[in-house]
Amino acid sequence: xxxxxxxxxxxxxxxxxxxxxxxxxxxxxxxxxxxxxxxxxxxxxxxxxxxxxxxxxxxxxxxxxxxxxxxxxxxxxxxxxxxxxxxxxxxxxxxxxxxxxxxxxxxxxxxxxxxxxxxxxxxxxxxxxxxxxxxxxxxxxxxxxxxxxxxxxxxxxxxxxxxxxxxxxxxxxxxxxxxxxxxxxxxxxxxxxxxxxxxxxxxxxxxxxxxxxxxxxxxxxxxxxxxxxxxxxxxxxxxxxxxxxxxxxxxxxxxxxxxxxxxxxxxxxxxxxxxxxx
Amino acid sequence: xxxxxxxxxxxxxxxxxxxxxxxxxxxxxxxxxxxxxxxxxxxxxxxxxxxxxxxxxxxxxxxxxxxxxxxxxxxxxxxxxxxxxxxxxxxxxxxxxxxxxxxxxxxxxxxxxxxxxxxxxxxxxxxxxxxxxxxxxxxxxxxxxxxxxxxxxxxxxxxxxxxxxxxxxxxxxxxxxxxxxxxxxxxxxxxxxxxxxxxxxxxxxxxxxxxxxxxxxxxxxxxxxxxxxxxxxxxxxxxxxxxxxxxxxxxxxxxxxxxxxxxxxxxxxxxxxxxxx
Numbered sequence: 001x002x003x004x005x006x007x008x009x010x011x012x013x014x015x016x017x018x019x020x021x022x023x024x025x026x027x028x029x030x031x032x033x034x035x036x037x038x039x040x041x042x043x044x045x046x047x048x049x050x051x052x053x054x055x056x057x058x059x060x061x062x063x064x065x066x067x068x069x070x071x072x073x074x075x076x077x078x079x080x081x082x083x084x085x086x087x088x089x090x091x092x093x094x095x096x097x098x099x100x101x102x103x104x105x106x107x108x109x110x111x112x113x114x115x116x117x118x119x120x121x122x123x124x125x126x127x128x129x130x131x132x133x134x135x136x137x138x139x140x141x142x143x144x145x146x147x148x149x150x151x152x153x154x155x156x157x158x159x160x161x162x163x164x165x166x167x168x169x170x171x172x173x174x175x176x177x178x179x180x181x182x183x184x185x186x187x188x189x190x191x192x193x194x195x196x197x198x199x200x201x202x203x204x205x206x207x208x209x210x211x212x213x214x215x216x217x218x219x220x221x222x223x224x225x226x227x228x229x230x231x232x233x234x235x236x237x238x239x240x241x242x243x244x245x246x247x248x249x250x251x252x253x254x255x256x257x258x259x260x261x262x263x264x265x266x267x268x269x270x271x272x273x274x275x276x277x278x
Numbered sequence: 279x280x281x282x283x284x285x286x287x288x289x290x291x292x293x294x295x296x297x298x299x300x301x302x303x304x305x306x307x308x309x310x311x312x313x314x315x316x317x318x319x320x321x322x323x324x325x326x327x328x329x330x331x332x333x334x335x336x337x338x339x340x341x342x343x344x345x346x347x348x349x350x351x352x353x354x355x356x357x358x359x360x361x362x363x364x365x366x367x368x369x370x371x372x373x374x375x376x377x378x379x380x381x382x383x384x385x386x387x388x389x390x391x392x393x394x395x396x397x398x399x400x401x402x403x404x405x406x407x408x409x410x411x412x413x414x415x416x417x418x419x420x421x422x423x424x425x426x427x428x429x430x431x432x433x434x435x436x437x438x439x440x441x442x443x444x445x446x447x448x449x450x451x452x453x454x455x456x457x458x459x460x461x462x463x464x465x466x467x468x469x470x471x472x473x474x475x476x477x478x479x480x481x482x483x484x485x486x487x488x489x490x491x492x493x494x495x496x497x498x499x500x501x502x503x504x505x506x507x508x509x510x511x512x513x514x515x516x517x518x519x520x521x522x523x524x525x526x527x528x529x530x531x532x533x534x535x536x537x538x539x540x541x542x543x544x545x546x547x548x549x550x551x552x553x554x555x
Contacts, residue, residue: 018458018492021513025487267333274332274404276294277489 001224003217003234008175012182016051019167023055026165027140029278034060036139038126038160039091040197041065041079044144046189047180048168050087052142054183058088062139066126069097071197079189086186092133096125119198123159131162140164148173148212151219152245153252154204160196161255172216210245218245280422282523285449286311286319287497289510289517291486294328295338297346301326304363305353307517312357314519317422319361322453322484322493323430324378326365329455330488335408339366339376343388351383360384360420362482364429364453367393369410378409380427380453382418392416392427396435402457402491403431417445423524426477430454433467433481436474437548443475443537448524450477455484457491458513465496472500476531478522485515502530 001007027034035052039045045063052061065080067073077093084091103121104110111117134141143163145155150169155161168176173194180190194204194212205211210218214235221231222245232242254260258270267273288307293299304321311319323329326346327338340346346365354361360382367379377393393412397405416427426442428450433439439450450471456464464481472479479500484493497510499520508520531537 017513021492022487022490274407276328276330276332276334278487 001221001226003221003226003231005174005213005217007220008172008216009178010175012179015171015179016054016183019051020055023052023142023165023167026278027056027060030140030164031138032140033138034062034140035142036062036064036130036133036137037142037144037163038130039063039065039080039084039089040144041073041076041083041189042144042194043180043185043190043192044146044168044173044176044194046079046083046185047176047183048142048144049083049089050180050183050185051167053087053089059090061087061089062133062137063089063091064126064129064133065091065093066096066129067093068095068100068122071122071200071202073197076197079186079192082186083189086184094129096122096129099125115199119196119202120156120159122198123156123196127159127162134164142167143169145169146173146176147171148216148219149204150256151222151252152208152215152248153255154208155196155255156198157255172219173212174216210241215245218242219249222246222249280317281525282521283317283422284315285480285499285508285520285522286314286316287480287482287499287508287510287516287518287520288319288321289482289485289495289497290321290325290515291484291493292322292325292328292488294488295331295334296328297326297338300328301346301349304350304361308353308357308359308361310517311519312359316519317359318425318480319359320451320453320480320482320497321361321363322482322497323364323380323455324366325363325453325484328488329484329493330491331366332404335366335376336374339368341370342367342379342381342391344368347381347383347388350381351387354383355385355387358385360389360422360425362425362427362451362453364455366409367391376409377412378405378429379412380416380429380451382416382420382425382427384420389420390416390418390427392429394429394432395438396431398431405431415441415445417442417447422522423448426450428452430456433464433471436471439471439475439477439479443477448477448527449522450475450479452479452481454481455493458494461494461496468498468500469504469506472502473504473534474536476502476527476534476536478502478524478527480520485513502527503534 141163143166145161232239367377369375380392382389399406424446426447468481482497485495499508508518510516510518
């Protein structure tokens with residue numbers, strides 16, 4: 001298998017149809033009124049929002065913009081509004097700063113210097129808002145996680161990846177960009193550097209240490225059972241670098257699963273309860 | 279025996295786990311097919327219950343013949359037509375041994391059943407977890423000639439359809455629940471199986487989304503030369519009618535005589551090699 005950008009190129013019209021059909025089917029079968037999702041102004045949430053609007057009509061999609069003081073960026077808000085306007089999505093803007101401050105104050109062991117723990121608190125707080133809206137208004141929470149993030153575990157457990165459906169989760173980041181372009185997400189959003197906005201100035205590629213176009217090909221190779229050596233050779237990378245991505249992918253399995261338990265009885269959640277879902 | 283007749287490809291989605299609702303849909307489609315003078319109506323794999331049923335299969339499986347086949351037999355009698363559909367079958371000798379089965383009923387009631395031989399248990403498929411493979415070829419004499427039955431993944435194994443042809447089937451029916459990522463394989467293999475057997479092949483796939491799997495539809499009737507005689511929509515429910523004329527087989531068989539040129543000695547070799555793979 002040749003690891004080139006071409007392997008990531010799909011029939012985007014077909015992908016768009018499949019995802020919109022999936023969203024519509026899930027919402028209908030759940031008897032929910034529509035979709036609620038976090039609208040960050042980034043390419044993933046913009047694409048998820050646009051596809052939800054295409055599936056259900058914009059009036060059944062609610063995008064929550066949930067900024068906070070520390071990472072506040074007017075361009076992100078501008079981009080979120082741009083997408084909402086273009087695809088006819090309803091929005092609500094809620095500043096979560098006071099909630100975060102109250103939370104931080106109430107945690108006896110809170111450490112303001114630990115930016116990861118503090119950042120994760122932000123992602124989990126946003127999840128609380130999304131689920132309140134979903135619960136109250138009978139909406140489905142639509143996640144925006146992509147396959148690259150989920151494979152390497154670059155997300156907050158029970159935070160940004162918490163959702164009822166994640167329609168982009170089988171597309172690598174570079175593929176989400178291609179799909180975004182295809183469905184008309186504004187270029188300035190498609191091309192801006194991705195960030196989980198957990199702390200100021202954070203960018204995904206800097207933190208991961210790889211550009212997404214390279215990371216995605218490594219992950220694609222791993223997905224297709226390719227050996228680390230082969231991937232490294234084809235992409236002209238150090239073997240260690242590919243090995244580290246592989247280790248990270250394997251080590252993060254705990255983030256992708258329902259909590260593990262010890263099997264004690266006849267049929268067990270997460271093991272061998274095989275119930276149909278929608 | 280009829281030399282010419284119409285076949286209806288009833289490409290439906292299922293209400294998962296709801297046999298009554300699915301039987302109602304089978305009845306509606308059979309009626310519509312009857313209005314088009316179809317003598318045979320074909321429904322997808324596990325169309326009585328839905329495909330991705332997991333542990334629910336134990337509750338849903340029935341004996342064949344049994345209560346659900348009896349209802350479908352009545353529909354067939356009413357329209358004086360043949361119906362093929364799929365359902366989970368409970369073995370008559372055990373309490374929880376299941377088969378993935380295709381059922382053929384006709385104007386005079388139950389005709390026969392075929393238990394799927396090749397059970398996909400890889401990728402997203404878990405069939406072998408629940409089902410025991412069948413060991414018998416499904417080829418049944420009817421007023422529409424001998425009809426061979428295969429199910430979905432059987433299509434990847436030329437010997438499955440070949441056996442029905444060697445039993446005398448001139449129409450091979452493949453009922454299926456194929457998700458969209460596998461469309462290319464099926465579009466190629468359906469034509470291949472028809473050509474290599476110089477037989478008609480009716481392929482009927484499920485549509486709808488079950489557990490994140492989107493079934494692609496695209497049901498089709500293929501002639502003995504590989505030409506598509508009727509094709510249903512992709513991804514949506516549909517009913518299409520195709521016409522079979524067995525007289526069309528002879529000229530193709532003279533042009534590409536695959537059956538005449540079969541070399542039985544190869545099959546011993548195949549068996550030997552397959553055992554030591």
